[in-house]
Amino acid sequence: MSTAVEKILSRASGKEVTAGEIVEAEIDVFMIHDPMGALVEDALNEIGAEVIYPEKVVAIQDHFIPAKDIESAILSMRLRQFHRRYNFGAYYEVGKGGICHVILPEEGHVVPGDVVVGTDSHTPTSGALGAFAVGIGATEMAAAMALGKLWFKVPPTVLIRGEGRFKEYVHAKDLILKVISTIGTDGANYKVLEFDGPAIRQLEMDERFVLTNMSVEAGAKTGFISPDDVTMNYLSNRARRPPRPTYSDKGSFEEELQFDVNSLEPLVALPHSPANVKPASEIDEEIDQAFIGSCTGGRLNDLKAAVKILRGRKISERVRLIVIPGSRKVYREALKMGLIDSLLESGAAIGPPSCGPCLGAHLGVLGPGEVAISSSNRNFRGRMGHPDSKVYLASPSTVAASALVGRITDPREVVS
Amino acid sequence: MIRGRVIKYGDDVDTDVIIPARYLKHGSDPKVLSEHAMEDLDPEFKEKVKKRNIIVAGKNFGYGSSREQAPLALKYAGVKVILAESFARIFFRNAINIGLPLMEVKGVSKIVDDGDVVEVHLEEGRVRIPSKGAELSGTKLPEFLMEILKAGGLVPYLRRRLHAENSDNSG
Ligand code: SF4
Numbered sequence: 001m002s003t004a005v006e007k008i009l010s011r012a013s014g015k016e017v018t019a020g021e022i023v024e025a026e027i028d029v030f031m032i033h034d035p036m037g038a039l040v041e042d043a044l045n046e047i048g049a050e051v052i053y054p055e056k057v058v059a060i061q062d063h064f065i066p067a068k069d070i071e072s073a074i075l076s077m078r079l080r081q082f083h084r085r086y087n088f089g090a091y092y093e094v095g096k097g098g099i100c101h102v103i104l105p106e107e108g109h110v111v112p113g114d115v116v117v118g119t120d121s122h123t124p125t126s127g128a129l130g131a132f133a134v135g136i137g138a139t140e141m142a143a144a145m146a147l148g149k150l151w152f153k154v155p156p157t158v159l160i161r162g163e164g165r166f167k168e169y170v171h172a173k174d175l176i177l178k179v180i181s182t183i184g185t186d187g188a189n190y191k192v193l194e195f196d197g198p199a200i201r202q203l204e205m206d207e208r209f210v211l212t213n214m215s216v217e218a219g220a221k222t223g224f225i226s227p228d229d230v231t232m233n234y235l236s237n238r239a240r241r242p243p244r245p246t247y248s249d250k251g252s253f254e255e256e257l258q259f260d261v262n263s264l265e266p267l268v269a270l271p272h273s274p275a276n277v278k279p280a281s282e283i284d285e286e287i288d289q290a291f292i293g294s295c296t297g298g299r300l301n302d303l304k305a306a307v308k309i310l311r312g313r314k315i316s317e318r319v320r321l322i323v324i325p326g327s328r329k330v331y332r333e334a335l336k337m338g339l340i341d342s343l344l345e346s347g348a349a350i351g352p353p354s355c356g357p358c359l360g361a362h363l364g365v366l367g368p369g370e371v372a373i374s375s376s377n378r379n380f381r382g383r384m385g386h387p388d389s390k391v392y393l394a395s396p397s398t399v400a401a402s403a404l405v406g407r408i409t410d411p412r413e414v415v416s
Numbered sequence: 417m418i419r420g421r422v423i424k425y426g427d428d429v430d431t432d433v434i435i436p437a438r439y440l441k442h443g444s445d446p447k448v449l450s451e452h453a454m455e456d457l458d459p460e461f462k463e464k465v466k467k468r469n470i471i472v473a474g475k476n477f478g479y480g481s482s483r484e485q486a487p488l489a490l491k492y493a494g495v496k497v498i499l500a501e502s503f504a505r506i507f508f509r510n511a512i513n514i515g516l517p518l519m520e521v522k523g524v525s526k527i528v529d530d531g532d533v534v535e536v537h538l539e540e541g542r543v544r545i546p547s548k549g550a551e552l553s554g555t556k557l558p559e560f561l562m563e564i565l566k567a568g569g570l571v572p573y574l575r576r577r578l579h580a581e582n583s584d585n586s587g
Contacts, residue, residue, distance in 0.1 A: 022558065035441075035483075036484075046571045047574045047575050048575055049578060071441040072441040121480065135482040136482060137482055137510035137513055140510070143570055219476065219505070359437040365438075380433065380480060382436050383432050
């Protein structure tokens with residue numbers, strides 16, 4: 001009786017393992033990006049080792065791009081040079097890729113059963129494809145790249161069952177905010193959150209990625225969703241290797257928690273914690289900026305949801321609406337569907353595929369006292385700019401409705 | 417044994433306040449990192465850390481990003497060891513990998529006050545607070561992690577290990 005993650009780590013370490021054991025597992029995908037690439041290469045040089053499987057490395061320019069100043073240009077150059085030195089399996093230049101957690105799945109780099117490591121804490125996003133995907137630091141990445149494997153403490157798995165169906169204007173973001181506020185910011189520390197149940201099975205991949213991505217905000221080592229037809233359809237025409245689907249046995253979970261999705265309403269996480277959650281309808285706060293983008297709000301589904309609210313309407317005079325498609329593919333698709341034109345018509349500023357304002361370093365930084373509502377995943381103090389600014393987290397529908405009204409608004413109030 | 421005076425913080429000290437993303441463009445520059453460590457949470461940190469070099473905190477210390485610059489910033493600023501009720505997992509691994517000692521010690525945030533002097537015995541997993549006549553036990557690190565810490569971090573540890581393997585082969 002094993003969990004899917006125990007089975008994946010057993011395969012990758014070549015022996016039967018269970019939660020609590022420490023194993024060395026072979027890595028299938030190594031992901032690095034511009035803020036960390038230089039640190040990884042420096043550590044590798046200091047160790048005096050080489051990347052042993054360059055073909056398994058995916059390098060992506062996404063955080064500080066296009067370069068905003070000389071320091072960020074140097075980080076970008078370093079990642080580019082690192083790639084040229086080894087000719088990595090894949091490299092996404094500015095303009096040709098997008099946010100790492102959008103690109104890895106979208107371009108078929110991850111398949112079910114993989115072990116994935118990335119120098120970014122939201123690497124668990126790819127767990128929605130039935131992979132074991134974890135975020136690690138730069139030094140550890142250098143060690144993993146040198147050895148081709150990395151140690152892990154095999155984590156226990158907690159099952160999150162979504163019962164019922166999502167109502168209109170209620171998204172995966174609302175469910176995961178509910179989960180985080182219920183179990184707390186360290187509620188899943190060192191554990192896997194596996195999502196299942198009819199409500200989860202109803203979701204498209206674009207929405208599922210939000211659940212595994214934000215498992216991290218509850219402290220989880222990773223998030224996981226076992227593959228089904230939705231996964232397999234998504235992977236057809238993109239998977240670069242054959243999938244190895246893996247499923248948890250009944251009764252293998254450390255704990256099972258049920259969430260009633262029927263009664264779920266649009267939620268918002270208040271400053272400065274993703275666990276500080278209230279219904280959107282109960283919040284009375286004017287906003288200065290609205291952001292639709294990031295690795296939990298920049299996929300095609302998110303832009304569609306925003307346009308569904310905004311089409312043919314103008315955003316509030318007091319608000320800047322920043323929209324950043326998560327990848328070139330998302331951008332092109334949105335153009336073809338007329339979504340970008342509609343957003344421009346409503347008054348949005350459109351940015352190039354990248355992390356944008358999500359981490360408060362580029363393209364939409366907040367000034368002192370400013371208030372933003374964002375479809376991203378973190379609202380820590382100073383996350384989007386000045387330490388006295390405030391960030392509220394919500395689904396793209398709620399962000400769009402709030403941009404329209406100029407204050408935090410339940411999307412159902414503006415659609416009647 | 418590490419002996420020093422305590423700077424104390426609460427729960428959920430996140431990586432964005434330990435070192436804000438706006439400084440990450442400087443890579444791992446020790447000067448920038450030590451200069452700005454903790455500034456969004458505690459603007460006085462830079463002064464405090466001159467005389468006190470042990471951080472005691474509540475639960476989930478290092479919550480958030482995988483940025484190794486977070487433990488690096490604390491190490492460069494002069495922090496010698498972090499004791500907390502619990503740590504976020506990536507921060508915990510990163511700290512060991514860059515050679516910053518840390519220990520999970522249940523009850524530490526209740527007993528220890530800001531400014532107390534404490535003695536930390538990492539290998540034995542013990543913390544003494546002489547002024548209060550108290551002693552707490554923490555979670556000892558697995559042996560191979562202790563080895564990494566003793567080597568000064570993962571880079572020197574691996575360099576030594578790989579070098580040893582090479583000389584084994586040639587010898
Ligand atoms: S969009 Fe935000 S959370 Fe996602 S990878 Fe970029 S900075 Fe991190």
